[in-house]
Amino acid sequence: MKGIKKFTFLRSTIDAFDAFLRVPDTVTRKGSHIRDCNDLKRVMIVVVIALIPCLLFGMYNTGLQHYLASGTGAGLPGFWQIFWYGFLKVLPLVIVSYVVGLGIEFTVAQIRGHEVNEGYLVTGMLIPLIMPVTVPLWMLALAVAFAVIIGKEIFGGTGMNIWNPALLARAFLFFSYPSHMSGDDVWTDGFSGATPLAGLSEGTSWEGMASWRDMFLGFIPGSVGETSVPCILLGAALLLYTGVASWKIMASCVAGAGIICLLTGQPLHYHLVMGGFAFGCVFMATDPVTSPQTESGKWVYGLLTGAMTLIIRLYNPGYPEGMMLSILLMNTFTPLIDHYVVSINMKRRIKRTAGHGQ
Amino acid sequence: MNKRIFLDPLFKNNPVSVLVLGICSALAVTVKMEPALVMALSVTLVTGFSGLIMSLFRNTVPNRIRIIVQLIVVATLVIVVDQILKAFAYDVSKQLSVFVGLIITNCIIMGRIEAFALGNKPLPAFMDGIGNGLGYGMILVIVSFFRELLGSGTLLGYRIVPQSWYMGNGGFYENNGLMILPPMALIIVGLIIWIFNARKEWSK
Numbered sequence: 001m002k003g004i005k006k007f008t009f010l011r012s013t014i015d016a017f018d019a020f021l022r023v024p025d026t027v028t029r030k031g032s033h034i035r036d037c038n039d040l041k042r043v044m045i046v047v048v049i050a051l052i053p054c055l056l057f058g059m060y061n062t063g064l065q066h067y068l069a070s071g072t073g074a075g076l077p078g079f080w081q082i083f084w085y086g087f088l089k090v091l092p093l094v095i096v097s098y099v100v101g102l103g104i105e106f107t108v109a110q111i112r113g114h115e116v117n118e119g120y121l122v123t124g125m126l127i128p129l130i131m132p133v134t135v136p137l138w139m140l141a142l143a144v145a146f147a148v149i150i151g152k153e154i155f156g157g158t159g160m161n162i163w164n165p166a167l168l169a170r171a172f173l174f175f176s177y178p179s180h181m182s183g184d185d186v187w188t189d190g191f192s193g194a195t196p197l198a199g200l201s202e203g204t205s206w207e208g209m210a211s212w213r214d215m216f217l218g219f220i221p222g223s224v225g226e227t228s229v230p231c232i233l234l235g236a237a238l239l240l241y242t243g244v245a246s247w248k249i250m251a252s253c254v255a256g257a258g259i260i261c262l263l264t265g266q267p268l269h270y271h272l273v274m275g276g277f278a279f280g281c282v283f284m285a286t287d288p289v290t291s292p293q294t295e296s297g298k299w300v301y302g303l304l305t306g307a308m309t310l311i312i313r314l315y316n317p318g319y320p321e322g323m324m325l326s327i328l329l330m331n332t333f334t335p336l337i338d339h340y341v342v343s344i345n346m347k348r349r350i351k352r353t354a355g356h357g358q
Numbered sequence: 359m360n361k362r363i364f365l366d367p368l369f370k371n372n373p374v375s376v377l378v379l380g381i382c383s384a385l386a387v388t389v390k391m392e393p394a395l396v397m398a399l400s401v402t403l404v405t406g407f408s409g410l411i412m413s414l415f416r417n418t419v420p421n422r423i424r425i426i427v428q429l430i431v432v433a434t435l436v437i438v439v440d441q442i443l444k445a446f447a448y449d450v451s452k453q454l455s456v457f458v459g460l461i462i463t464n465c466i467i468m469g470r471i472e473a474f475a476l477g478n479k480p481l482p483a484f485m486d487g488i489g490n491g492l493g494y495g496m497i498l499v500i501v502s503f504f505r506e507l508l509g510s511g512t513l514l515g516y517r518i519v520p521q522s523w524y525m526g527n528g529g530f531y532e533n534n535g536l537m538i539l540p541p542m543a544l545i546i547v548g549l550i551i552w553i554f555n556a557r558k559e560w561s562k
Contacts, residue, residue: 136530136532138530139532150545154552172536175535175536175539176534176535176536176537177532177534177535178535179532180532
């Protein structure tokens, strides 16, 4: 580091690569700190690893859906050919997401003289997974720029954002270019059909849809990474085992959906595997930055997220996918939930100690 | 002196970007440029003349009923503007619908009368009103410029983005639907405030 004085104006960038490639030997000297091997970088990498099964399956499913849709009954090609086709379709999304997002992150860090944060490593992987694979790349780039600048950097960067940046990117596309995102028209390569959720909002009967088994395994058209529940569960297991994500949020999210299903008589097991519910519940709602910090706040947050998802799905035909909107809505309320949990707790403790005071 | 009174509200004390007044109408009428321009002009006239009239009245109106007098003056001016628009620019008046009538509730007008016109001579009060109206109008025009260009591909109704660019015609482009929705006006106003503040910091 000392040798490259010439490029001091690029300090943030050089620091970032230096810390990314090597373990820095600088030690914090002020204040009290918890010493742990799980720094921010490690936490982020765990989430990225947890997303890999979804990504790989998404690539395979992209190819599979393409050949199923364009197939003329001649039988499917081999596994590797299917995977290769999907790989070529999905890879550009990942590259665009990372190049645009990291480009902005590095530029902003440079201007402000901050260090580059690792937060975008996860966001950059989440964004392609929640996009329909046919989204034009310039739209994706625009959405990523919007999410990173408006959703994150103006609030102060990683850890300061109010909303989940990846979902914000999707919401931006959803409202800006609805015809590309609505789920009605996900596979434009010679075939367009409604995804199960779009069908639900149009009143298709349950029998008319893909079977529960297909929806569970993920062999249905949909956004890249959110169709396969086993892959998501694999990721969830890793996140829970390493303690990166909160099991309370995941559990209460499912419970919240369950309550609405009980009240309306909808089949819960279908709703859990349809659309982005499982993916959002595991990877989006549990984002430590935008979900409550207090333990009881997590229950409230998860319950309301799950319930709101079902309410949007069932009663708002305009927006078939409720998961994105409900998580963003609850993200907005997160500081409020935390505030009330803390103040209720304070009141209770004051009451408890009041008797012992005299 | 008068020049400063006139120019200050355009940048340094802009009613929208610095005082954050008049936001509601800035969200509502900025989807297209034409209504935004008309709205800007109407508000400028109302702020200017209400300032002038109230400044003339400033020594005769008892302090306790001044709000009522202000309301009467402003409401009269707004009705005049509304009637003129209906007579000479009916289409735009239709597009603006209730928002012409709601100029009465625009905080900038009452704010400037209370803060400036009641304590100053008629000419400065008039200049202040016109300046604030133009400051408001400037933001409206900037916001509507981006919203119409990116949301509809037109400016003042003329097509800027060629039809052949659109996806329906084999191109790659698509209008940004979010630009038509109110939140984007808020975000653009926010970005303008950001730029204003950043400029202020640099010039320090």
